[in-house]
Amino acid sequence: MKKWGPMLYDCAMAPLEKVRFRKIRATLINRATGRVLEVGSGTGVNFPLYHKVTRVDAIEPNPSMKKRAIKRLNQSKVPIHMTNGNAEILPFENNTFDTAVATLVFCTIPDPQKAIDEIQRVCRPNSTILLFEHVKMNQSLLGKTQDILTPVWKRVCDGCHLNRNTLELLKASNIEVVRVESYYKGLFLVIEGVNRKDTDSNSKNSHEQL
Template structure:
């Protein structure tokens, strides 16, 4: 993780967060109950919006992002513990969490399939998996543009892939999707699902 990227992340995301993303995060996190695991918690943008969880364990591989998140822990009403780990190798027992949350993170995970298998492993059977992600678009022209831009985008945005088909990955691994909402065409998706 580039230290400068971590430092400037919130600044560059602020216009989107103020307009739409804040409302989406609040709605998504209102469904996070019990023992919650957040994958790729980044700068902690979700932390102030947890209201219904018992506790939140936030996993983040970047030390720089973790440092940025500590001030936001104080804004939360829920106990939050941040653990440095990758989504592909979660240091938790099988079936430990009631809810898994991932927001704008699957685009940067080096091995998203392994991360989904780990997510399923640590989530209780019947537990909730809640995501807000940007994904590969259905429009052929826009999708091909995403494919073309991804190698360059990954370099400037610390590994972010514009062309991930996260919904298909979830379905392929037996996660039952119960609700999908699309934003900005179908560039961003809100997903509620259940671990089977």
């Protein structure tokens, strides 16, 4: 992403944020408790929305996004620690977090399956997984249009896939999906899950295996 990318991202998102997204984000973040992992925190749009959690560890691989997030980090009411890194290799011990949050991120993560495995590993058994994502739509014509547009969209929008099946990915994992809310005819989903991980398979920290 170019240097001005993060500013452009915030500007492009501003109308959607104002009309709908801010409320969706606030409701989602309100469900977070305890120590929170935020994956792909970008320009820190969610930072001012955390109230009743003890601490947030925000992972973001893009330095210019991180730089722009600092202002929002300073406005936060809870301690937020930003770390370089990506969701596929999380630099945390097993069973560290009570909640994981990802908003508009799974469309961009190169290996979303690995990210889900890592989120499950670093989150405690029965922890809460909170996502707000755009996904491939069920309506077949719209879904096909998303498939067609994705190769170009990906190049223009910094690796964003329009046609990710994030809900299906979660359902195929050990995350129990307990709530799904649909917006804009299923283009955007709020997904709440519970980490029903098999604790034996998480006995080793992935960064120890490298």
